[in-house]
Amino acid sequence: MYLKGWIDNISWRPLSGRFQPPRPVRASGVTLLELLATVVIVMILASVAVPFSKMAGKRTREVQLRQQLRAVRAAIDRFKLEWNRDGGILLGAWCTKNKLTCKEVSGVYGYPKSLETLLEVQLSGGEAEVRGTTTRRYLRKIPIDPMTGSTDWALRCYADPPDASSWCGDDVYDLATQSEGVALDGTNYRDW
Numbered sequence: 001m002y003l004k005g006w007i008d009n010i011s012w013r014p015l016s017g018r019f020q021p022p023r024p025v026r027a028s029g030v031t032l033l034e035l036l037a038t039v040v041i042v043m044i045l046a047s048v049a050v051p052f053s054k055m056a057g058k059r060t061r062e063v064q065l066r067q068q069l070r071a072v073r074a075a076i077d078r079f080k081l082e083w084n085r086d087g088g089i090l091l092g093a094w095c096t097k098n099k100l101t102c103k104e105v106s107g108v109y110g111y112p113k114s115l116e117t118l119l120e121v122q123l124s125g126g127e128a129e130v131r132g133t134t135t136r137r138y139l140r141k142i143p144i145d146p147m148t149g150s151t152d153w154a155l156r157c158y159a160d161p162p163d164a165s166s167w168c169g170d171d172v173y174d175l176a177t178q179s180e181g182v183a184l185d186g187t188n189y190r191d192w
Helices: 002-008 032-082 093-097 099-105 128-131
Strands: 154-156 174-176
Touching: 002 174, 032 093, 093 099
Parallel strands: none
Antiparallel strands: 154 174
């Protein structure tokens, strides 16, 4: 049997008629060494890619947190501009036109009494009936904190010190995340 396979591999040169030795038959496939080298390279690439994907996810949440904070703070500033008051003195344009509503929705410094106030303020003045609008909105919904996954934000009153750990409950001057985590740049999320 072996001899038959060897004889089949013999080829004769037509011109010289001389015997030509059989050509070695190369087996097709992958050697174990090639397979191990490929596995090692793939593992090295995977070990480099995993930390980068985790960092990219964290960076995305940080960008979302900054956007949410910016949007709510802008809404608080718009509210303050329109419903501003200093104790009993009504200063804002909407506050002077809606005196009863102003004292219900804004604190003594003109900031909203709660985050929910930014969702809808019921107008009571005569201009509301003329315009046909009885509500004023500053936010469509309370945004979700990307770090905690909830709408529970750490709030701060106007009278609170910057490092206050609890909310006084009078008005909403500023907000921060409840997360105790550290950002990629080394700062605490609560300090943003």
